[in-house]
Amino acid sequence: MTKRATERPRKFTKPAHWSNDPVPAPRPPDNPERLSPTRYGDWVKDGIAIDF
Structure with missing residues (x-):
């Protein structure tokens, strides 16, 4: 086993x-009432919800 570097x-x-x-x-969030797209996976562009 290789020795791990500690320094x-x-x-x-x-x-x-x-x-x-x-x-x-x-x-703090800009608008706390709005759901976070990174948490819920939905992104809105021009009023349309999209998912990557």
Whole structure:
């Protein structure tokens, strides 16, 4: 069995866009009465419900 790496290689340098800031809190929905298409699978385009 191959041993799993537990540390980064010594040559590794952290990219400039990486940060240690906490993840931002989720925004409240724009219209809470409207169902989420990612949750229910129905997308509306020009008044017609479509499913991919």
